[in-house]
Amino acid sequence: MALNSAGEIPAAAAIFHAFLATLPVSIILVLRLKKKKRVPAASELPPLPPSPPSWPLIGNLPEVMFHTKPFFRWVHDVMKEMKTDICLIRLPGGATIVPVLDPAIAREMLRKHDASFADRPTSLGSHVISGGYLTAVLGPHNDQWRKMRKVLTSEIVSPARHRWLHDKRAEEADNLVFYVHRHCVAGKSVDLRVATQHYCGNVMRKMLFGRRFFGNPTSDGGPGPTEVEHLEAVFTALKNLYWSSISDYFPGLRGWNFDGKEKIVKEADKAIKAPQNPIIDERIRQWRSGERKEIDDLIDVFVTLKDDDGKPLLTAQEIKCQAAEIMMAVIDNPSNAVEWTMAELINQPDLMRKATDEIDRVVGKDSPRLVQESDIEKLNYVKACIREAFRLHPVFPFNVPHVSTHDTVVAGYLIPKGSHALLSRYGLGRNPKVWTDPLRFDPERHMGGDDGEVVLTEHDLRFISFSTGRRGCVGTVLGTCMATMLLARLLQCFTWTAPSGGVDLAEAENELSLATPLLAFPEPRLAPHLYPETN
Numbered sequence: 001m002a003l004n005s006a007g008e009i010p011a012a013a014a015i016f017h018a019f020l021a022t023l024p025v026s027i028i029l030v031l032r033l034k035k036k037k038r039v040p041a042a043s044e045l046p047p048l049p050p051s052p053p054s055w056p057l058i059g060n061l062p063e064v065m066f067h068t069k070p071f072f073r074w075v076h077d078v079m080k081e082m083k084t085d086i087c088l089i090r091l092p093g094g095a096t097i098v099p100v101l102d103p104a105i106a107r108e109m110l111r112k113h114d115a116s117f118a119d120r121p122t123s124l125g126s127h128v129i130s131g132g133y134l135t136a137v138l139g140p141h142n143d144q145w146r147k148m149r150k151v152l153t154s155e156i157v158s159p160a161r162h163r164w165l166h167d168k169r170a171e172e173a174d175n176l177v178f179y180v181h182r183h184c185v186a187g188k189s190v191d192l193r194v195a196t197q198h199y200c201g202n203v204m205r206k207m208l209f210g211r212r213f214f215g216n217p218t219s220d221g222g223p224g225p226t227e228v229e230h231l232e233a234v235f236t237a238l239k240n241l242y243w244s245s246i247s248d249y250f251p252g253l254r255g256w257n258f259d260g261k262e263k264i265v266k267e268a269d270k271a272i273k274a275p276q277n278p279i280i281d282e283r284i285r286q287w288r289s290g291e292r293k294e295i296d297d298l299i300d301v302f303v304t305l306k307d308d309d310g311k312p313l314l315t316a317q318e319i320k321c322q323a324a325e326i327m328m329a330v331i332d333n334p335s336n337a338v339e340w341t342m343a344e345l346i347n348q349p350d351l352m353r354k355a356t357d358e359i360d361r362v363v364g365k366d367s368p369r370l371v372q373e374s375d376i377e378k379l380n381y382v383k384a385c386i387r388e389a390f391r392l393h394p395v396f397p398f399n400v401p402h403v404s405t406h407d408t409v410v411a412g413y414l415i416p417k418g419s420h421a422l423l424s425r426y427g428l429g430r431n432p433k434v435w436t437d438p439l440r441f442d443p444e445r446h447m448g449g450d451d452g453e454v455v456l457t458e459h460d461l462r463f464i465s466f467s468t469g470r471r472g473c474v475g476t477v478l479g480t481c482m483a484t485m486l487l488a489r490l491l492q493c494f495t496w497t498a499p500s501g502g503v504d505l506a507e508a509e510n511e512l513s514l515a516t517p518l519l520a521f522p523e524p525r526l527a528p529h530l531y532p533e534t535n
């Protein structure tokens with residue numbers, strides 16, 4: 001059977017032949033066919049992807065929700081047993097999830113059939129955080145998403161805006177060094193999970209709200225209770241975005257908080273927005289009253305955008321939800337990648353030395369300065385380390401889900417309309433058909449491209465960093481910059497040792513972070529005058 005270029009199943013050719021062959025009844029046929037497209041017989045359709053055995057009506061819900069293993073571990077085990085890189089998991093109400101472990105199949109979905117897979121699922125978590133889908137990451141593929149994505153690309157992460165915000169990021173890079181240096185002075189170990197997550201949170205708060213903290217920092221420049229609560233809420237919201245509540249499988253149950261998840265999600269949403277929203281309300285008031293005249297941060301940018309009639313382009317609710325979503329988009333990936341990279345490098349001092357040698361070479365060993373954003377282009381080994389962390393230790397097992405808007409044929413299989421395509425970050429990055437010795441942390445595998453420059457993007461989807469296509473990440477430059485500066489400053493400014501000689505690289509059972517946060521002792525590597533004295 002011929003398929004059209006979009007991989008959809010055409011009915012028109014078959015209808016035309018039927019019409020010619022049965023001329024005497026053609027008038028009746030025409031009338032019928034006008035009303036109804038011919039539905040191909042089941043035998044004509046490509047097969048569905050292989051599925052694990054499932055239950056009538058509820059599909060694999062028991063395995064997905066109540067298995068002793070977390071969902072992603074169960075899925076990967078099942079696919080290994082079935083020896084397949086694509087499968088179809090059935091859920092109640094005819095819903096289907098299609099996990100993918102093969103880059104070629106992933107590219108078919110997000111490059112060849114990008115338009116067919118541009119939608120997002122609805123869920124309790126995504127609905128609450130996005131204020132009913134007002135935002136760019138979580139919203140379905142519609143005009144509201146187009147509007148918000150355009151605002152982000154043209155006003156928030158554009159190259160000009162990125163340059164404009166440089167000094168705010170640079171201050172935070174200095175604050176990071178100050179914070180770690182305080183630990184050296186006090187002879188204390190650093191919790192690198194706290195350091196990396198709060199660096200990312202501080203950078204984004206500074207760029208959005210013009211301040212790194214909503215409350216008061218600790219005496220060493222670390223996060224105070226308000227910031228700790230803020231970031232905990234960000235991670236709780238991220239972990240509960242999709243398929244966390246029973247109401248994600250039975251939407252009719254939403255509003256009843258049967259399994260307690262609704263309360264968790266709403267509290268996380270409140271804790272993210274509680275310190276943010278009053279600042280946004282106050283800014284709107286200041287701009288309306290004419291009290292504020294200078295654009296100083298990204299909230300000012302959001303508030304002052306105008307539509308074609310000169311009216312505010314964004315409502316207060318749109319700004320509030322988009323600001324919360326940005327906090328969620330920015331912190332998890334770079335902080336997790338750098339914590340894992342530090343753990344791997346502490347265990348492999350040769351690799352650590354290669355990275356610090358590169359930084360010294362690029363900055364100039366005797367030159368009295370800290371590594372800067374302008375050095376990033378040349379820090380190829382440092383970037384290769386981060387790429388390797390994205391490949392081997394992604395922050396979440398799956399990419400943000402994409403929903404198919406048509407029946408589409410991928411890898412010879414029929415992916416039914418409405419399926420949730422789940423590209424496995426875990427499975428792509430560890431696929432032995434793509435990567436030799438996939439469990440070994442080896443930055444070298446990313447070196448030696450055509451022009452020698454290493455980038456963090458991976459459009460071929462051999463692993464997922466920023467993904468690709470029309471729903472791909474808009475923050476590649478900012479994300480690269482934050483992750484590279486974070487790692488480069490930690491490596492340039494300090495020598496690191498683990499408390500018991502080596503780091504236990506065990507993964508958490510329910511997620512992909514290190515099972516326990518990475519603790520390490522820093523010692524200064526540079527001349528004393530290079531360490532900031534205040535923050």
Ligand code: HEM
Nearest residue numbers: 136137329333334400465466467471472473474475478479
């Ligand atoms: C190292 C840092 C980052 C990584 C690894 C990362 C990764 C990703 C990934 C994997 C997606 C999902 C793409 C898909 O659905 O196929 C995504 C989406 C997105 N990211 Fe990022 N991101 C990072 C930083 C940022 C930053 C700094 C921003 C800036 C505000 C941002 C904004 C977004 C947005 C708006 C989307 C959704 C795009 C859409 O659905 O149309 N991200 N990101």
